[in-house]
Amino acid sequence: MNNDEAKFILGAYRPDGRDATDPQFGEALAQAERDPELRRWLENQRAFDRAVSERLGAVPPPAGLRESILAGSRVSQPRRTWWANPAWWAAAAAVMVLAIVGSRMALAPGGNTLAEFAEFAAGDIVEQHDSHDGFPAGLREVQARLAAMKEPLSRGLRLDLEELRRQRCRSVRIAGREVFELCFNRDGTWYHLYVAHRGDMAAGATDGKPLTAARGAYTSAAWVDDRHVYALVARTDAGALQRLI
């Protein structure tokens, strides 16, 4: 290796010396130890690199960029990010109304619980849901059926999730699983029905009774049947929801 070749390689040598043990630089560094001219060149090169690096490092990012990134990510992160956030759970636990009817109804060992599903639905309404404008036309029939249903929702509610997807029903995700949300108005109150495949939620045995959660002015009630897991959310109290269900 001549000095030109050594300079070529040492041009990539970082000035803080952290590459000292990289075998790629071994021979060139050894040559710099032996050759005073190459050594001087390397010292000058490292000093130059340090100076440029230090100067470039002094260029400040714009004020507010960091805050802007953090704020932007909060509204951009997928649902599963929220779902996996233990800090959120800790905060939500403080406001959640654990009106568990009967024993705790886990959907399945290791799966998301019904309580989590209820809480998720309430959180989605408060944080993500926008206006009721622009419903896909293909959903009007099912919305009308929900609004006019005489029997409790927990009985006889049969929804085709594939059809909901085809009709571009709004959907959100829990841990990567698709959850559809249908809005309907009954007696002047807007209700939001969240529905997902029971299999997607790894549903296990429950006693069939709904579980409620609250978030701000909204209350959510979740239940399961043999095919699906549901959560109904409205700006009302738990009693009113349970009467519907």
Added chain:
Amino acid sequence: MHEQAFSELVEAHYAALYRFALSLARNTSDASDLTQQTFFVWATKGESLRDAAKAKTWLFTTLYREFLRVRRRGGRISAIEDLPPGEKDPPDVEVDVVAKMDAQLVLAALQEVDDVFREPLALFYLQDLSYVEIAEILGVPIGTVMSRLSRGKTHLRARLAEKASGGNVVKFPKTGTRS
């Protein structure tokens, strides 16, 4: 991703990413957009990255790809091909002079270096990135990185010498009237 962890990730890398973006895009607005977009991509896709130790390389690679993507689509990021052709290289610059230069002037000198050399130089001077990581981010062989660093430093020294001697200054026209 845990919000606290995300916040720490932003804290650790946003400034270096912004400086890299600034060296590419050459204006603060586009650099901010690129930085923001990079973290947005992380927020939506970064969870798929299993090896947390590679987060930094992932972020720089993503920012670089975003830059290329916007440039390809003829976005508003300044096209580096539009730069005026380089003038004859002025003499080399002393290290002491560089150390005393204003940071913005050093950045301006870097921004005048041709993009082929500027990209690896910007990553190199962020210090945390090795030639291997630079090669990974830019998608070029290690030998190419070394070559570009070597030649890029020569170009940068020339631009710095020019700045240090007060060259390339935009002068106000001497004619005209004050309103």
